Amino acid sequence: MTAVTNHAPTPARTSRTGVGVVVGIALLVLTVTSVFIGVSDVTPASLVRADADSHAAFLLLVSRIPRTVAVLLVGASLGIAGLIMQMMVRNRFVEPSTTGVTEFATLGMLGCIVLAPALPVVGKAAVAAVFGLAGTWVFLQVIKAVPVRQLVLVPLVGIMLGGVVGAFTTFIAYRMDLLQSLGQWSQGSFASVMAGRYELLWLAGAMVIVAWVAADRFSVIGLGEDFATNLGLNCRRVMAIGMVIIAVITATVLATAGIVPFLGLVVPNVVSLIIGDNVRRAIPWVAGLGAVFILACDILARVVRFPYEIPLSVIVGIVGAGIFLWLLLRKGSRAH
Amino acid sequence: MIVLDGATKRYGSTTVLDQVSLSFGEEGVTALIGPNGAGKSTLFSVIGRLLQPEEGRVLVDDLDVATAPSRTLATRLAVLRQDNHIAARLTVADLVEFGRFPHSRGRMTTEDREHVEQALDYLDLQPYRARYLDQLSGGQRQRAFVAMVLAQDTRYVLLDEPLNNLDLRHAVEIMRLLRRMADELGKRIVVVLHDINVAARYCDRIVAMRDGRVVCDGPAAEVMDPEVLESVYDLPVDVREIDGRLVALTAG
């Protein structure tokens, strides 16, 4: 009777493996490309004939490799932050930048600049993380009043919350004459990344590992509180871990690269279409695809007006919004 | 044993559970019946530590559900709620594997996998194991949820209206499965049913609730009585014996 469907997964699994291989190769090619793109002449050849005080090797170590590593870490971790948040809220359309978390963290950074300008970046990021944590908490409290099944209302509420906090931040920046500086550092870009100015991102990388270790707990929390309680999960503790993951990733990315919108939204949704939402299975995909997405955007940002760079956030905004619209409008989307 | 001792739950001024004292655990399969709004789901929520009662206590094998570690309780008691909506895109096999979570905590052993396969077999779900939940019919999805609590492998299993969405054949199969779980695996099952004939046919004991109180509790033959049923449902009910089985018929 149903024997036909019995082996239906086989072709699907094969094509999944295929997609996985493509993503892997893309990641490798883009990583190498990313290292060798730039105004100065750094090519594999120039490295081979390097003499002791080679300019190319110096550039590679101080600027190119750090930049590429930073891009990889940001792509992987922002995707994971989005994924974890989506499981916690049980809504596909949330990520730190559509829920006010990023705006709260930005407010924290601005507060540091105003009140303690001498604070090292680590300190500023820590303050931003605390604000991000508060922002996640506020969002989760507000969202309690919204029924889970109101798929579109939840992100709308988040965007409003972000709007209010963002307006407040802008107002302070305006009064302090910091508007231009706020625009500069909060705009997503890797142009200023170099050795000594991106290492904070390893913390975001560590959060990816934490998420991976606790993956099943986030899957179970994604089933809803009733199932999670029945399965003996300590919901509050897992929510707390999730909040820390989201806040630390948001804050460290903000402090090193600025605001990178859409990635946390788009990547987990695409991965969900390919292999579903079992977090343990999804994490390597989200991290990999997130890295590919942002590497490609960063390379584009560097070559479109070569030798000048356009801000990464512009490219990410255009590409991300396009993919997001497609996700919303495609047939079978759960948004309608 | 699951023991409720004077459990009371209120929403504002309305009392939804009113001093309920009750125990489950002697009989294999117990049916919980009663009209809509009688408090059956609330009773399950209170036992399953999803709601805290204002008064009274709930014990599962001498563990107070209000204070015992949730994880320990999850290896003894499984509750399947009435309306289950899962937003995440999971396959049937994923879902049933999560039923092992209290035992595996995410690290599946061979034994865990065996339980998963067994549950999939029991519920006739092997053909659908790789399907996403939103690609199933309501009845198939319902069976997937039952498979999940079966894989959880607890002594006590509470199922709230598990026959919703099921066709006749699968409804009967679920009831037979519950019988087997009780008779072969020694489980203690409490199931909310609306069809009293199904309850009388497959259950050892029937508990009837109304307005937050237990109004009748006893073997099927005792509850399958016109007067008792009328007092539960406010509806004239006729009970006949057909081929040695008690069958309730509604007038009109």
Ligand SMILES: Nc1ncnc2c1ncn2[C@@H]1O[C@H](COP(=O)(O)OP(=O)(O)O)[C@@H](O)[C@H]1O
């Ligand atoms: N969150 C709530 N707030 C107020 N009343 C509720 C709430 N949940 C349930 N009730 C009420 O409690 C009563 C019992 O509900 P329930 O246990 O779901 O009944 P049953 O499962 O027997 O149909 C109903 O009258 C219902 O309206």
Ligand SMILES: [Mg+2]
């Ligand atoms: Mg109910």
